[in-house]
Amino acid sequence: MPQIEFVLSTIDRTEQRKVAVENVVIAGWAGRDAEAVQAHIDELAELGVTPPPSVPCFYPVGAELVTVGAAVDCLGSASSGEVEYFIYVDTDDAWWVGIGSDHTDREVEAYSVGVSKQVCPKPIAPELWRYSEIRETWDDLILRSWIREGDGESLYQEGSIASLLHPEDTVRAYEGLGGRMTPGTLMFGGTIPVLGGIRPAREFRMEIFDPARDRRITHGYTARWLAS
Numbered sequence: 001m002p003q004i005e006f007v008l009s010t011i012d013r014t015e016q017r018k019v020a021v022e023n024v025v026i027a028g029w030a031g032r033d034a035e036a037v038q039a040h041i042d043e044l045a046e047l048g049v050t051p052p053p054s055v056p057c058f059y060p061v062g063a064e065l066v067t068v069g070a071a072v073d074c075l076g077s078a079s080s081g082e083v084e085y086f087i088y089v090d091t092d093d094a095w096w097v098g099i100g101s102d103h104t105d106r107e108v109e110a111y112s113v114g115v116s117k118q119v120c121p122k123p124i125a126p127e128l129w130r131y132s133e134i135r136e137t138w139d140d141l142i143l144r145s146w147i148r149e150g151d152g153e154s155l156y157q158e159g160s161i162a163s164l165l166h167p168e169d170t171v172r173a174y175e176g177l178g179g180r181m182t183p184g185t186l187m188f189g190g191t192i193p194v195l196g197g198i199r200p201a202r203e204f205r206m207e208i209f210d211p212a213r214d215r216r217i218t219h220g221y222t223a224r225w226l227a228s
Contacts, residue, residue: 001184002063007127008096011213019090021063022184025174026084026102026117029055030165030190040193047198048110056165056190058174059117066100066186070221072121077225078107079120081204082191083145083157087167088128091183095131095167099143099208099217100124102188106198122188125206125219131167134210138166142209143192147201156201159192161208 001022008015029052031037041051081101088096101123109116134141139162147156165173170189171181181187205220 002066004066004068004124005126006098008130009127010130011133019088020184021066021088021186023182024061024063024066024122024186024188025179026059026061026188027165027170027174027190028052028057028059028113030170031163032165033163036163036193043193043198044109047106049113052113056170056173057113058177058179059114061117061122063186065118065120065122067121067123068126068219069123071224072103072123072221073224073226074103074105074120075226076105076107078200079103079105079223079225080147080198080200081123081145081206081223082194083143083206083208084188084191085141085143085161085164085167085208086124086186086188087131087171087181089181089183089185093183096128097131097134097208098125098128099206099219100188101145101204101206101221102191103204103223106200123204123219123221125217127217129210129217134212137210137212138162140210140212142211143207144209145204145206147199147205148203149201153205155195156204157192157194163192164190
């Protein structure tokens with residue numbers, strides 16, 4: 001199983017530690033606002049993506065896809081990232097919060113969402129926050145991402161995490177379908193709409209901002225598009 005070295009940050013200390021990632025699950029269509037969820041479904045439908053049979057949906061992917069590297073390899077030039085928070089379950093059942101990119105091949109997504117989730121690496125930031133310390137101010141968190149276009153960087157996503165299902169509700173939905181949040185599980189919690197439409201980008205930068213404590217987790221990576 002993959003071992004990933006994280007900085008585990010709490011209010012009063014930090015610890016650097018390797019943790020095992022045994023299972024990775026991606027929650028899709030996990031918004032709180034039904035109209036916003038439908039807007040995202042419509043956004044993807046314009047790219048030929050079949051609407052989901054129910055919401056939220058959950059897609060298991062290989063644990064080896066998760067990486068803290070600054071570069072990932074993707075076949076072809078039709079992939080793009082999207083910022084998401086994730087929950088990691090530690091060996092003592094404690095939850096930790098981080099951010100990652102559900103990097104997805106949009107051409108593959110048009111014929112199979114599940115396959116599209118599996119064919120691209122999932123870059124994540126190498127830092128985690130203890131969930132219990134931010135549970136009461138969860139809805140104040142902000143997600144953002146940027147892509148490089150031409151000679152500059154463009155804001156690609158920005159919005160409150162409150163637009164997504166609360167993580168405890170997402171986990172309940174997952175467990176209601178028979179899933180288990182066992183230690184070593186990492187679950188992506190859904191994304192927010194993009195600005196200007198979904199489009200491929202080689203360079204992607206993302207952050208989660210905690211205004212209550214004036215801190216953020218950031219990470220960036222480059223997608224190397226391999227000839228197909």
